[in-house]
Amino acid sequence: MDVDFIFKIAAIGIVVAVLNQLLTRSGREEQALLTTLAGLIVVMLMVIKMIGELFSQIKSVFGL
Amino acid sequence: MSILTVTCLAVVCAALIIIVKDARPEFSILLSITVSAALLLFALNMVSPYLSQIGDMLKETGNTQIFQTALKATGICLLSEFAEGTCADFGQSALAAKARLMGRIGLLILALPYAAKVIETAQGLIQ
Numbered sequence: 001m002d003v004d005f006i007f008k009i010a011a012i013g014i015v016v017a018v019l020n021q022l023l024t025r026s027g028r029e030e031q032a033l034l035t036t037l038a039g040l041i042v043v044m045l046m047v048i049k050m051i052g053e054l055f056s057q058i059k060s061v062f063g064l
Numbered sequence: 065m066s067i068l069t070v071t072c073l074a075v076v077c078a079a080l081i082i083i084v085k086d087a088r089p090e091f092s093i094l095l096s097i098t099v100s101a102a103l104l105l106f107a108l109n110m111v112s113p114y115l116s117q118i119g120d121m122l123k124e125t126g127n128t129q130i131f132q133t134a135l136k137a138t139g140i141c142l143l144s145e146f147a148e149g150t151c152a153d154f155g156q157s158a159l160a161a162k163a164r165l166m167g168r169i170g171l172l173i174l175a176l177p178y179a180a181k182v183i184e185t186a187q188g189l190i191q
Contacts, residue, residue, distance in 0.1 A: 006077055006098055013084040013091030020088075040090060047094050054101045055143075061112045062139025063132060
């Protein structure tokens, strides 16, 4: 069971939040936005991979 | 990975989601989707050997077709429930209602042949 997968996503979320604060405080709002978007895209890809795995598992177990 | 660890995992992740929520709200939703998907995956891994076992047992009795349809119905219920829960988490109650509707339509389509069979037998009894 991929428990570390979940904590990796939480870690990315927190790191992106800290980076965002850091960049906005130092006056670079655009880079803060880009960092948040980049983190979001990375996490979205991981989530999609996870859901794809779940759906293929459901398809195989239930014969859909 | 017993049931105990999974329940503890669910509670820990709920706390984690709250921590991430006030920092970055969009990550908390993605995190909740991942946790529910992981738990569903774990449940499937736990139940799949028993399902195939039941399938083999029914194979001798011959009526495996009904069991296959029941499995398909369970799969459709699981999928639509997962989609509905995720949409409700996003706060999109309209999308959740549509997901539930799709699930029900899928089940209806699945049950049609059996309804036809019941009606045929009923007509046979009447005449």
